Amino acid sequence: MTGFDTIAGTATGGTLYGIGVGPGDVRYLTLRAAGLVRDVDVVAFFAKRGLQGNARAIVDPLIAPGRTELRLEYPVTDEMPPEDLVYQEQIKRFYEESVEVLSKLLRQGKSVGLLAEGDPFFYGSFMHIWRRLDGDFPIEIVPGVTGMSGCWTRANAPITWGNDILSVLPGTLGEEQLTRRLAETDAAIIMKVGKNLEKVRRAVTAAGLLGRAIYVERGTMQGEQIMPLSECPDGSGPYFSMVLIPGQGRRL
Numbered sequence: 001m002t003g004f005d006t007i008a009g010t011a012t013g014g015t016l017y018g019i020g021v022g023p024g025d026v027r028y029l030t031l032r033a034a035g036l037v038r039d040v041d042v043v044a045f046f047a048k049r050g051l052q053g054n055a056r057a058i059v060d061p062l063i064a065p066g067r068t069e070l071r072l073e074y075p076v077t078d079e080m081p082p083e084d085l086v087y088q089e090q091i092k093r094f095y096e097e098s099v100e101v102l103s104k105l106l107r108q109g110k111s112v113g114l115l116a117e118g119d120p121f122f123y124g125s126f127m128h129i130w131r132r133l134d135g136d137f138p139i140e141i142v143p144g145v146t147g148m149s150g151c152w153t154r155a156n157a158p159i160t161w162g163n164d165i166l167s168v169l170p171g172t173l174g175e176e177q178l179t180r181r182l183a184e185t186d187a188a189i190i191m192k193v194g195k196n197l198e199k200v201r202r203a204v205t206a207a208g209l210l211g212r213a214i215y216v217e218r219g220t221m222q223g224e225q226i227m228p229l230s231e232c233p234d235g236s237g238p239y240f241s242m243v244l245i246p247g248q249g250r251r252l
């Protein structure tokens with residue numbers, strides 16, 4: 001065993017691993033995450049129909065040919081709003097079916113690593129699997145560098161100073177609520193910008209923060225784009241897009 005293997009450790013049969021794979025650049029995986037990606041019996045990942053799967057794409061350089069993989073394909077993603085009952089029913093059924101497949105593998109004594117972008121416990125689909133299996137099987141969560149952390153690093157933008165209050169806001173909020181929350185905070189991260197880009201920009205402008213707002217698309221990944229939100233072209237952003245409002249607290 002090399003020093004890396006000793007530190008990263010190995011996978012135990014019958015255990016589910018929620019593996020945080022970080023914001024995009026494979027070099028930002030933790031040692032534990034990298035070790036497990038190489039060692040688990042089954043590498044499982046969520047994917048949108050017809051696409052590779054975001055977390056799977058991040059760890060691609062670590063997956064040797066011939067590894068056993070389990071693709072869990074969402075029946076629906078952003079075709080309809082999450083508030084839609086049809087969406088909720090389909091996604092719920094999907095998680096139930098995924099849990100059945102995963103349970104079967106775990107009962108067979110396989111170690112399964114379910115990949116999660118960023119950190120598994122931060123707005124992660126993994127959490128819907130975890131809450132159904134917690135207590136029934138051994139589960140280890142491997143924390144990951146969050147997308148927001150990767151984005152503020154790449155934007156060269158320290159996010160909180162002194163006693164700054166940081167708010168993490170989903171761009172799916174209504175415009176009025178978004179504006180109000182932004183006006184109340186010192187620093188903010190707006191997640192899930194994508195199709196909400198124009199609404200987010202209006203809210204940031206109304207809160208008087210446009211001058212400080214930074215738009216980051218695909219932070220740390222290939223195709224990364226970083227620019228002032230005011231200069232971002234009209235329209236919508238990709239799935240991996242967020243807005244950063246750095247705080248202006250105490251600087252010594």
Ligand SMILES: C[S@@+](CC[C@H](N)C(=O)[O-])C[C@H]1O[C@@H](n2cnc3c(N)ncnc32)[C@H](O)[C@@H]1O
Pocket residue numbers: 023024116117118119120122123124125145146147148150151190191192193194216217218219220221239240241242
């Ligand atoms: C469902 S959340 C998953 C968050 C993830 N678990 C984490 O720890 O960052 C997906 C949202 O995170 C944001 N995001 C995550 N990684 C990103 C990246 N590398 N660049 C830009 N936005 C990112 C986007 O706003 C995206 O819509």
